[in-house]
Each structure stands twice: as C-alpha cells, then as structure tokens.
Amino acid sequence: MIEFFLDGVPMQAEEGQTVIQAARANGVDIPHFCWHPELSVPGNCRICMVEIEHDGTDPWFDISCNMPVTAGLKVLLNSELAKKIRKDTMAFITLNHPVDCGICNKSGECTLQDYHYEHNGAASLSRDPKTHATKFFPLSDRIMLDNERCIMCTLCVRFTHEVSKSHALGAVNRGDHTLIRPAEDANFNADQYSDNVIDLCPVGALLSRDLLDHSRVWYLQPTASVCPGCERGCSIDIWHRKHEWKLTALDPRMNASIDRVTPRENPAVNGLWVCNKARDLAHLFERPRAEQAMQRGAAVELSEGIAAAARLIATSRNPVALVSSWGSNEELAAFHAAFAQRLRAFVKVDHTPQPGEVLEDHLLIKPDKNPNRRGALALFPALPDDVAQALTPDTDLVLVWGEGFDGALIPDGARVIRLDAFAHDQNAGADVFIPVSLQTERSGHYTNFDGVVTAFSACFPLKPSIAHAESVFASIIAALWLTADAASVQLT
C-alpha cells in the first residue's frame, strides 16, 4: 500500500492505482465525466484535474484519472487553483451546450447539471451564439442522439469497442465539428447492449427513443429486481412512479407500469450492464394479463376456482404437473411442499428463444430464456423432449403452471388445471384456470445458471382477483386436507 494525501488527509492506495481510483476507494469522488472504472482512460473531459503540492514554484496540475499515485503525493482537490480549473472547465463544457434542461429527459439525473451548480454556477461568459449540430439523430431504432448536448466524453464509443465489442460507434470530423456517429455499415440495432450507453452518457445526448419524454425522472423510483429474460438473471432496477407522485387524473395503469429498466450493479452476475431485453421488460410484463379465475371459460370467484382445482387433484389417479421455469425459489418450495408426493412433476420451458433472438454471447446472454429453470431443476426433473414419456396416455390430470405449453400435447381425456399470469386463448379451455401474480407483484428469489441467488422485490399492487401462486398451492393443500382424511394426505 502507498500513502498519499488528499487535501491534507492521509490515505492509502494500492500499487498501480491512479489518483481518481485511490480517492474513490477512500470514499472521495473526484468529479469526472469521461472516466469510468471499467473503461479505458481517455482523459478528455479535464474536469478531474487536481493540483499537486510540491516544493517548486511552478503550479503543478494534471488530470487525476491518469495520474499514478506515488508515495507521499500531496493531492489538492479543493485548492483555489483546482477549483478555478474546474470552474473554467465547466465554462468550456457548457459553452456550446444547449440549455435544453426544460425539455431534456436527462434533467434531474444529469451530471452536467450537477457539476454546473457545484463547480461553476455562473452565467455563460460568452456573448456569441452557441454552435449548432444535429438534434435528433437516430443512432439506432432504440437510441436518439442529440449532438448539441454531447460533450464528447466518448463513453459510448469506448463501450462499443471495449464491452459490447460491436465497434458500432465512433467520432467523425475534427475540432468542435466532431460528432458521435455509428459506423456506416454497423447496425447499432444489432448491438444487444446498445442501451447501456444511455446510462453511461453523463448528459442528455443519448436517450431512449421508446421513453422519450415519457416521464420526469424525479417522479420515479427504482425497485430492485431480477431480469427474467434468460438464466443469467441480471440484477436490475425497475423504475415506476413514486407513491407521492401517483397520477389521479390520468390512466391509473400509468401508476403501475414499468417506466424504465436500468442495470443494478452485481459483480457476481452482470457487473454493470444489462442487455436490451432487460430494457424491454415492459413489453414482456405488460402483455394482456389474466385477471379472472375460470372454469371451462366461465368466470368464477377465485376461491371457487381453487376449490375446484383441489377437487380435481383429489380425484385424480395419475396427475402430472408441469412446473414453471419462471417460478421463484419460494414458489417452487411451496409447490414442492404441497405436491411433490402427490403429482409427478416435471420442469417445463416457459420461454424458448424467439426467431432472431441471440442465443448466447461473450458477455451476458445465455441460451436458456427462463430465469429459474435451475431452481426448478433442483427440485424436479426436466420434462423430456418426448413429452409423451411424461404425459403418458393414462395421465388423467395435467397441472400446467406458467405459459409456453401447448395444450395439444395434453392427452385426450385428461383434465387440465392452468395457472398463468398472462391472457392466452388456451386459458379458457382449461377445466380450471387461476390467474397468478408476476414477479413485480411479489418478492422472491431466482437461482441463475451459475448458482447465484438474486432477490427481487414487489413494486406493484396485486389485483384482488389475482392470486400469488404460492398461496394457491397452500390453499389447494388446505382444501385437500379438508376433503380427505388426514391419513391420506402426506405432510412433507
């Protein structure tokens, strides 16, 4: 360890650390735009400049992102000179930056705004018109680029070269005519991680086209969750309206919708990034929901449906259950406790890869497009490819939990209980259909391909007509106890 000083305070640094890294490790965040702990150091924004106290008379100042810590180094972050340099740098950065805050999506979480107030706060020194550049450049189908707001930090460019490896972005032209542009043959659309540049961008230059002008960020709050898009189960934040900002005059569904998804740092699973599928979770989650229990398509009360399901299970001789690979560990444990002795259970695949969907890559994407098949397989065997081996002709009851199972594979004559969150045509054909909750409506855990267990929390309320699968299983068991003598019900 090397000792150095930051504004007179002694600190320890590791060999090879730069001043900005060592400061951060010691809890001091030196202002930065272009520096990122996981990307190469371009040292172009110049905002991280620090002064070095030394014996000579010439002032010594330099960027801290590229300055190795040496023993006894005396770094001054808040000397008059350091503060002046930061103020001047902010004046340059904001010189031609359009004052779009009133209409810019980044407002409220914009590093430029924050640093301007913190390190400069003065009106512009320029009396000349600001330079202009393209304002709505479609960087891809998903991302809009505003070149006027861009401060040329090149985080987006470096991300595509060093992390996603699509090499899709670069900087063309020279001087203050430089523009971020996609490579002309590259389909930035093909970069599965493109939307990470939206988070990386310290200003409002890169914005999601889907979410453009969707909501002010200060109306939203994040809830920790797990992306169910594949077996990696990246840690994410699901953003939704804060309770105190709930809308009363507009569509109430806006109060319970996914306003955006961002990655949540998890060194064991996804690091700092997520793929675009996580960004699009609203499309996955906000498909039409099943909200009504049914018996053969006729609407019934939830309790009635559960009771009917219990009767079907009680009277079956050869029941088979197809377990959801989207179930949480808690739901799976409850299912196991309730039915392991009673039903032959197999883990089914709820989601298969869509045509054109990337199967696997060098970064995050895994081929199994379900979040908890591993958790399920820890308890139950997999459904064989030849389904008929599990659903033998003498099967008289099939309990299908989750979506993605074609009813045509069910043997004729077998009764069907379906539990699903989403409205599908085949729900009406089931003998009993029970609508169940999504992960956003409850808390729980998934186990990913690597055995890492991650947690998700509820962020939306549950409609009264929908049940949590866990409680459905418990209710069914309770009903079975009541309908059968105690001896025939095995407690597990």
Place this chain on the structure above:
Amino acid sequence: MKHLIPEFERWKLRYPAGFEASLTIPCLRRIQEDRGYIADSDITELVEYLGISRIQVDEAIAFYTQFTRQPLGRHHMQVCHNVSCSLRGAEGLIAHLGARLGISPGQTTPDGRFTLTTVECLASCGTAPMMMVGDAYHENLTPASVDALLEELAR
C-alpha cells in the same frame, strides 16, 4: 478497389507483422488517387481486405482534410491562407482566383474543371503566396503567373 490489392500486398512486406491496420491511410490515399474520391464500395472492400472495423475507416476519412467522399473538380486549387502567405498577399490571390474562376472557396466551377479551397500552412512560407494544385506546388505567385497557370490547366 480490388485491382489495387496486389500493390497493397507489396506495401505490406515493408511493415512489421501485425501492422495491417496501419495500411488504412496509405490505402485510402491510393484509392482516392485511382478513383478521384473514395466511394462507399471502396470502404466496404477495404474493411474486408484489412480486417479492421468500419468505424476506424469512417473516422479516418472524416478526420483528414485530404480525403474526400465526393468527386472534386479536375484541378483542385488549394490556396494557403495562413500567416506568412497572408503577409505576402494570399488574400489578394484568393480574391483573384475567385474572380477568374467565378467561384468562392469551397466551390467547384460548373464545368467541373476547378475546385477552390483555402488550406493551412503548406511549408512554403518563403515562397509565398502560393497554392497547391493537385499534388504540385505553385509558388511565388503573381497575377501573371496565376493567369498563365489557369490558362494551361484549362486546356
């Protein structure tokens, strides 16, 4: 640009192993020399030949002033307007050329013969004012020598 590949292969022999990307700029120059400008197909083929990323080529073409994606006039008149040339009459030279050709810097004559651009120092300060036409330097220019040159180029 594929017909230029044998030439590029000979150039490669002088470079150390692993320096393929370095050939980007010399190849672009040769392509432009051959065609008069760099076409989209040239870029695609070059990217494939060198095995580099497309964006590297896009950036290089946009960064360097000598590369062009559009055809220019047959004679590219590049007049230096930097300090020493300005001290020796570059502004008058540019005005003179503009008047003779009927175009402003940045434009091409309607018949496609002449493109006029202003450029920065060409290291000809001692023989100012001057200009570069294509690859050739024309120095110590006077109205007479300019007019004679224009006449010769117009033929």
Place this chain on the structure above:
Amino acid sequence: MSDTVLTTAPLSGTKFFMNFPITATSHSLADYKARGGYQALEKALREMQPAEVTKEVSAAGLLGHGGAAFPAGRKWGVVKLGDGEPHYVCMNADEGEPGTFKDRWLLEHVPHLCLEGLIIGSYALQGRHAFIYIRGEFDLSHRRMADAIEEAYDAGLLGENILGTGYSCDVVLYRGAGSYVCGEASAMLASLEGKKGWPRNRPPRLTVKGLYQKPTVVNNVETLANVPVIISRGAVEFKKVGTPKSPGTQMISISGHIARPGVYEVEYGYPWQKFIYDDCGGMQGGATLKCIIPGGVSTKLLSAKEMEPLTLDHNSALAGGSQLGSGGMIVIADGTCMVRLAQVIQRFYHHESCGQCTPCREGMGWMERILNRIVAGGGRPEDIDRLYQISTANDGTTICSLGDSAGYACSAILDHYREEFEYFITHKRSMYDGRLVVDDPFSGTLATTGARA
C-alpha cells in the same frame, strides 16, 4: 514547376547541411556519397555498440529541432536495450507549424542525410523497423525520400544485413493525409496505426509505450539529420559549434515581410539583428520592423526592440521572453494590423484542433468567433479579457500543446498590441486598415483592404 529549389544567401558560421551547391542530382545517393555520405553509418555499425551511439549523441548535447528542444540523447536513453520488445524510431516529417519550412528543405535536398540519421538512430535503439511520417501535402519531398529509400535498399544500406554488419532495418515511408495535429508525436503514432490523429495523455511516455504500445522514439527531421554529423565529427567537435547550451546549428525558416525569405543555416548564438538585416536583406520594401514571431506561430512574438539584444539560440530566446521553437521566423512590418493577424492565427488553430479535449475543442472556436466579431466591427470591451481568459484556461490543461500554443500566440499579441484591439473595438475598424501586406502582388488586380478571405 513544382520542383522549386529554395536558395539562400551565404551566411557566416559553420554549416552542417547547407554546404554544397544544389544541382539536379545533388540529392541522389551517388552525389551524397561523393560528399562523404553514409560514412557515419558505417562507423556506427562497424565500430560502435548501440549504447555507444546514444552516449555520443548525448555527449554532443543535441537538442530536438521540432520545437521543444528536448535533449535527444536523453529521449533515446529511456528506451531499455535488450528488453525483448520491438523498438521503433519515427522521423517526424509532418512539418506543419506555420512559418516553418526547413524540414522540407532537408527532405528535398538531403534525403539521404535524414535517412542515414534515421538508420543510425534505429541501430542505437535496436530497432528493426523505422518510420518516416511525412505530411500528405509534401509530394516532392515524398518522391525524393521514396527514391532515396529505394537507392539505399539497392546499395545494401537498408534491409537485411546492412553492409554485411548483421544489422537489419526496414524503413516505412508513411504519408499523412492533412492534419497539423499529427505533427504531435502521439497523434502521429495514432495516425501511423491507421487511425484518426488524436493525441494521447502521458503517462505512459511514448518511449515506454508508443507505436502499438511498444517503445518508440519520435524525432524531428533536422534532429536526425544531425546524427550522422555527430557520429562523423564526434561529440567534442560538434560541441565546438554553436553555444555550450545550444550546440550545433539551427535551420531557420524566415518569411513574412523580409527581403530575402528562405531557409538559412545559422550557428546557435548568431546575433539576431545581424541575421535579419545583413543576411536576410532586411525588411521587404524598406519597411520598418514591428515584431517577429521567432519559432513558428506557436511561440510568443518579440517586438523589434525586444529582439534587438538577442542571439539565435534557445537560452537567449527564453531570456527574452519567448522560445526559438522550430526556428520558423515570421517577420512583421510596421503598419500590419495585429488584430487581423491574430484572427488568421486563431482560424488556423480552430481548424486544426482535433476536438478531443474540452478546453481546446471549445476554446479555439470561441477565440476565432470573438476575433471574427471584432474584425467585423462588433467587438465588445470585455472581449480582450475574454481572450486572455480563454488563453489561460488552455494553458497546461489540454492533452497536447495545441491548446497551450494558441493561448501563447494570442496572449503575446495582446500583451504587445492591446491598443490595436481596443481601437478596433471602439472604432469598429482597424488602426491600419486591416493591412497584412507590405507589397501586395495582387493589389493591381483587386484591392483588398480590411477584408478577410
């Protein structure tokens, strides 16, 4: 028409380079050998170890001739011999500093001398490949150097087993494509890697991680041209020329309002006044001297009075408040509008800024816009302070020295000629009718007064 030969008037003092008559063949290998060429290379390869070559260059006190005057031997000494890494020497022939055209002279007239220096340097640093980065616009220089390289290969002076000594070296002649900032060493290497010319931050130094992250030495053409001179004569003899702190000679490029512009070779320590008035014929058209930009546009100007007591060497220029830089001297006569001059200079820096770092990217354009507005008659009193502020905010805060240089150039003009700017702002016109010329060759055809191109 384009093979213009730059001639100079005779000038007292030792000459290392401008010591033979320029003819149609004087740049050829045969003529160069007849003048004693490549004997230094033979001596180095046959009689000296690589480290000894570096030692000799250090002992000679050779300073870089690209503008920074950094001791060449010290730069070479950073490269670790025997580390198993490829080492590269790169000749910086991207001469783009306004006012400087001496490298062009060397490349066109003594390409073999430059090449010999490069090969010796490569030998000293155990390089297998050496590079010459020549600016894209230098067509004649490129052809001459390309021919020289082929002649050298044919004569066994390049390639495998040079002169049977066991040392092998290949030279790549690389043409730039139009960018002043590629004269900055790290931008040059980025360009050599086939990319846009964006300079890099240090650390790491290029001598540690340079071309493709390997130890690389970048030297100016003239610096390398001095190497055969040092090896032939020896360090001791070399140091007898010039001054103790600036040994050797400097190729001065002089232009602007001077009677005999051109390239001259002076011994360091030569009296400045004598040079201007005797050797270069004094002022054009009998004008009086206003000021001189001594070492290329990126150095601070000196008024006639400030220049008077100085000699042509680095220490004297520094003591006088400026730098000798690359010796690109621009002479400016009384009656020249310094506001318009500043405008031309800032237009250049704005055009050449690479755009990477904040102060330069934003500052260069800002300065040009302010100067354009002043020249157009829209100047404001606070503009002068603003120009100073932008200059200061670019001093030492940028990735490369393009930003610093623009600041020095502008602030030096303001320091000396503030009243011209104040006049322009107050009266909405130039004190000198916007004049930049003394004798305008084009004044007969079309008058240009106060207009900008």
